[in-house]
Structure formats: structure tokens, C-alpha cells
Amino acid sequence: MPHSPSLSQTADLAPSRSRRGGRIRLIRRIVLFQVKLLADGFRDVVMSPLSIAAGAIGIFSSRDPEHAFDRLMGFGRDTDRWINLFDTHDEEAGTLDRVAGDIEEAVRRDYAAGGISAKGAERLAAIAAQLRARRGR
Structure with a gap:
């Protein structure tokens, strides 16, 4: 019969799981922030010449x-809300x-079903194992 951890052992495991979950959430937030910065920067690069063109049209x-x-300013406000760089807008509002x-x-559903993301993860694990084996020589 498998050994089940006592209440004190379970309590000891909770902080490490919590820290791990917190680290994973932090990594996700950092990656998402970088994607948002990229989208925001791309939008700025596109809007700069468009603002000059809109000004020339107006003149x-x-x-x-x-x-x-x-109209360009309205587009900028809409894309600012969509990019939601600093999490100031509701996530459900289309961001x-x-x-x-x-x-x-x-990706999670695909991984659980053994799809391409699971196969990719297996391949990455195999490559990592090969690199560790080479390093050990």
C-alpha cells in the first residue's frame, strides 16, 4: 500500500508547491509582458508615419x-486597450x-491529448538529455 504523507508533511510541501506555482506564474507574466511590449512597439512604429500622414491630410x-x-487617435486608444500593457483593463474585455x-x-489541451506540443516537449527533453550526456564526457 502506498505511503500517504502525514498532515505535517503535506503542510511542508505546500510552500514549495506555492513557490513553484508563483515562479511559473511570474515567468508567464514576464513572457506575456514582453509580447505586449513588442505589440506596443510595433503599434508605435506604425502610428508614427500614420500620424504625419493624417496631419498632412488634415492640412x-x-x-x-x-x-x-x-480617427488615428481613436485607433490608438482601441489598440492601447487591446494590448493592455500594464493590466489596467479587464481581461474578459477582449485584450x-x-x-x-x-x-x-x-496548447494545454493539445499536450494532454498527446498532440504536437507533447511530441515537441518529448523531443526537447531528448535533446536536453543528449546535451547533458555530451557535457558529461
Whole structure:
């Protein structure tokens, strides 16, 4: 019959599991923040020349001179909300966080079903074992 840990042993395991879970959450948050920074930077690079173009359109337009620039500013606010760089918007409201969560869930389901992510993990483990074996020589 397998040995089950006593209550005190279980309590001793909880902090290490909690720290491990906290570290995993931290790594996920760091990776997601880097993706958000990349998206934010890409948006800024795209919006810079667009703002000049919108300004030029406004200067030479016979209609409302600020129309194109105001639309660009609206686009900037919408993408700012979607990127949610500093987690100031609700994740359920259609943000990059939600997209990342959906992708993560899809990968977890694929891994559990033995799909391509599980095969990739197995391959990475085999490569790591080969590298450790080479290092040991």
C-alpha cells in the first residue's frame, strides 16, 4: 500500500508547491509582458508615419482638418486597450491577455491529448538529455 504523507508533511510541501506555482506564474507574466511590449512597439512604429500622414491630410483637406488625426487617435486608444500593457483593463474585455490565455489553453489541451506540443516537449527533453550526456564526457 502506498505511503500517504502525514498532515505535517503535506503542510511542508505546500510552500514549495506555492513557490513553484508563483515562479511559473511570474515567468508567464514576464513572457506575456514582453509580447505586449513588442505589440506596443510595433503599434508605435506604425502610428508614427500614420500620424504625419493624417496631419498632412488634415492640412491639405477641405473638410474637417482634424478628422483623420482624430480617427488615428481613436485607433490608438482601441489598440492601447487591446494590448493592455500594464493590466489596467479587464481581461474578459477582449485584450491580448485573453488571446494569450486562449492560446495557452489550446496548447494545454493539445499536450494532454498527446498532440504536437507533447511530441515537441518529448523531443526537447531528448535533446536536453543528449546535451547533458555530451557535457558529461
